[in-house]
Amino acid sequence: MINTFSIQARFGAHIKKLRLQSGLSQEAFADKCGLDRTYISGIERGVRNPTLQVISVLAGGLEVKISMLFDFK
Amino acid sequence: MINTFSIQARFGAHIKKLRLQSGLSQEAFADKCGLDRTYISGIERGVRNPTLQVISVLAGGLEVKISMLFDFK
């Protein structure tokens, strides 16, 4: 697959930024998304590789379009 | 997690559209991405739930920004 490494790290950092802008804690955000709190933590730290469905859910939880989650790069 | 519906189908359709606009066959596209042809097929048909890393590779193969892969919706 040979990847494009820090995509997870950059994605996670961006998610964190958007979450903080929404004034949500990781826990509140996780609840809103219906995901596990530790999983959100992992995503933001760049150690998780979320699927399309999860990315979609994250966008929903942040109340933004998916494309906005990729407004870095 | 409760599924946010046909996000996969819509994503796949959009990938297909972008691929055709690039004049690539599934095979050529798969080669360019370093992925299997049948895997691309699955994504375009909406039966696969690709991860962030795969999505990143797809964007690279199409030579577009990731956010452009979500320009639907």
Next chain:
DNA sequence: GTGTGACTACCAGTCCGTG
């Protein structure tokens, strides 16, 4: 050139906990 079912190894995602 593409759709599809089946397959194994590995990871996505959950749940328990700690500091």
Next chain:
DNA sequence: ACACGGACTGGTAGTCACA
């Protein structure tokens, strides 16, 4: 409120033969 760990289950990555 968050980082980080271990253990677990189901789903995804990646590939094949065949239509």
